[in-house]
Amino acid sequence: MIKQKPIITGVILAGGEGRRMGRKNKGLIPLNDRPLIQHVIERLHPQLDHILISANEDIATYQELGFPVISDHADFKNKGPLAGILSTTAFIPKSTDAVLIVPCDTPFLPIHLVSLLVNNLYAQTEYEIAYAATASQIHPSIFLYKPIINNQLAAHLNQQQYSLKSWIFKHNAVKTIFEDEHAFTNMNDMETLHQNQ
Ligand SMILES: Nc1nc2c(ncn2[C@@H]2O[C@H](COP(=O)(O)OP(=O)(O)OP(=O)(O)O)[C@@H](O)[C@H]2O)c(=O)[nH]1
Numbered sequence: 219m220i221k222q223k224p225i226i227t228g229v230i231l232a233g234g235e236g237r238r239m240g241r242k243n244k245g246l247i248p249l250n251d252r253p254l255i256q257h258v259i260e261r262l263h264p265q266l267d268h269i270l271i272s273a274n275e276d277i278a279t280y281q282e283l284g285f286p287v288i289s290d291h292a293d294f295k296n297k298g299p300l301a302g303i304l305s306t307t308a309f310i311p312k313s314t315d316a317v318l319i320v321p322c323d324t325p326f327l328p329i330h331l332v333s334l335l336v337n338n339l340y341a342q343t344e345y346e347i348a349y350a351a352t353a354s355q356i357h358p359s360i361f362l363y364k365p366i367i368n369n370q371l372a373a374h375l376n377q378q379q380y381s382l383k384s385w386i387f388k389h390n391a392v393k394t395i396f397e398d399e400h401a402f403t404n405m406n407d408m409e410t411l412h413q414n415q
Contacts, residue, residue: 224315224336228266230258231359232273232280232322233290233302238407243275245322247405250415254405257325259283265332266318268311272302273322298380299359300371307368314365321359323405325414328396335362338394347391352399358382360402363389 232245232255239247245255252260259269269285274295280287288309294301303319310317316339318332328334331350339348339362349361359382367389374385396402405411 224340225267225311225313226265226316226318226332226336226362227268227270227310227314228262228318228320229270229272229303229306229310230255230320230322231299231302232271233275234299235296239405239411240408243273243279244405245271245273246276246279247411249325249405249411254325255280255283255322258320258322258327259285261325261327261329262318262320262332268314270306270309271322272306294375297375299382300375300380300385304368304371304375307365307371310365310368316362317365318362319360321404324360324402325405326401326403327360328398328401331360331396332362334396335394338392339364341392344390345392346389347386348394349386349391350402351393351395352397352402353395354399356383356393357402358386361386361391 236242236244246253271280271287273280274289277287288306290301291305335348346367347363350357
């Protein structure tokens with residue numbers, strides 16, 4: 219059953235090597251005069267109760283955005299997005315009903331992203347994760363989950379399982395299909411960034 223208004227904490231993933239982009243602080247690269255991560259914040263902020271940024275480089279610059287910045291735990295450094303998610307778990311406010319995971323490099327996310335994921339997550343009590351998809355593919359770096367599953371995450375990573383997909387499909391996960399493919403475009407490299415300016 220859906221709560222009247224679930225408390226949602228957003229975690230914006232901004233760590234990683236950024237190999238295709240050629241730099242580690244991908245979220246700070248400007249698109250139309252604003253850092254990529256600023257676009258993500260602007261789209262999601264009105265729908266979220268709290269925001270955390272998961273980043274390992276340029277921490278001071280990310281902090282200027284006005285939200286807590288959490289670096290990856292030393293035990294899981296360079297282990298990918300799940301390591302970032304694990305590192306934020308201790309900082310998620312206790313009142314949080316659901317956590318939204320999004321990358322820092324998707325500046326065109328749909329405005330109704332959160333409401334659609336919330337509707338699906340609470341459509342059946344056994345659902346633990348609602349993940350985003352479009353007609354052509356799933357987007358495993360964009361999902362909403364119930365924080366109860368956080369207590370299994372360290373064990374999962376300790377088994378050297380670092381893929382977001384493997385984590386999502388380990389749970390009762392419901393697919394949430396969005397129509398606008400372009401809204402999920404990742405700015406993974408400079409060519410894509412220039413095409414979207
Ligand atoms: N905190 C944290 N975030 C990560 C890590 N690896 C990737 N991310 C983030 O997870 C999202 C998806 O990452 P990818 O685009 O697949 O990886 P990337 O390192 O950014 O880029 P590539 O090296 O080109 O694959 C992005 O928002 C990254 O910033 C990590 O080790 N820690």
